[in-house]
Amino acid sequence: MKIGKKDWIFIGIIAAVFIIFYVISGEEKTKRVPLDDTHKPSYELFKKTGSKMEADKGCPACHNTNPGGVPFPAKHPVKPKDGPMRCLFCHKLKLAGVQ
Incomplete structure (x- = not known):
């Protein structure tokens, strides 16, 4: 069986897709939610409800821009004024099996 020109093009496209996925699947850059006394209520609420949206509340x-609040980094993509906070959309909990 001879591999034709169209077959090589198809193989090249598939290889390019795999290479792109490999290149963009780098190291996780977002910080995980610390497992400390300050964040313990969020962990307990998540364990109780199973809802990240409830834990986000x-x-x-x-974490706000009010005086005394924990400031957001300058390059943080979403600030509270942009809408509801969805911290656990990007930041992961330090629990086994929780993504």
Whole structure:
């Protein structure tokens, strides 16, 4: 069986897709939610409800731009004024099997 020109093009496209996926699948860059006393209520709420959105509701109490709040880094993509905080959309909990 001879491999024709169209077959090589198809093989090349598939190889390019795999190479692109490999290149962009680098190291995880977002920080995980610390497993400390400050964040313990969020972990407990997630264990109880299984809902990341419910656990997110406690974040604005500390992570805000108000005086005394934990400031966001300058390059942080979403600020509270942009809408509801969805911290656990990017930041992962330090629990086994929780993504």
